[in-house]
Amino acid sequence: MKTHPHDTGLRDEAANIASYLGSLAMRNGRLAEARARYTEQVDDLTANRAAELDNAQWKSEWPDARLFLVEAQAETGDVADARRGAADATTLSEML
Numbered sequence: 001m002k003t004h005p006h007d008t009g010l011r012d013e014a015a016n017i018a019s020y021l022g023s024l025a026m027r028n029g030r031l032a033e034a035r036a037r038y039t040e041q042v043d044d045l046t047a048n049r050a051a052e053l054d055n056a057q058w059k060s061e062w063p064d065a066r067l068f069l070v071e072a073q074a075e076t077g078d079v080a081d082a083r084r085g086a087a088d089a090t091t092l093s094e095m096l
Contacts, residue, residue, distance in 0.1 A: 006051065008047075008048045008051055008052055008055075008058070011044045011047060011048055012044070012045075012048060012057075012058075012061075014040075014044050015040075015041045015044035015045050015048075015061070015065065016041075018037045018038070018040040018041040018044065019037070019038070019041045019065065019068060021033075021037045022034045022035075022036075022037030022038040022040075022041065022068060022072070023068075025037060026071070026072065026075075031072060031075050031076045032076065034072045034075075035069065035072035035073065035076055038065065038068045038069035038071075038072050039069060041065045041068065041069070042062070042065050042066055042069050045058060045061055045062045045065050046062065049062055059092065062089075062092060063089040063090075063092050063093045064089075066085050066086075066088060066089040066092075067085070067086065067089050069085055070082045070085040070086050070089065073085060
């Protein structure tokens with residue numbers, strides 16, 4: 001990513017990898033790692049959405065990624081952030 005910071009396709013691949021690693025961490029009870037990986041995924045997809053506002057793929061992937069992060073936030077006791085994240089994901093999903 002450092003050599004191609006504006007490559008949305010590469011950033012999407014990085015987001016997919018972060019999601020996979022987050023899922024592995026969740027399954028193994030490593031909640032802090034899962035939360036960090038899902039945060040990375042959401043950040044990458046947020047950057048893609050900002051770079052290409054009309055791209056349907058970024059719009060549709062972001063709510064799902066946000067809900068993965070919501071689960072990790074709830075599991076680590078951060079209920080307020082989890083609620084806000086769920087509301088954000090729901091709002092965007094309803095607009096699609």
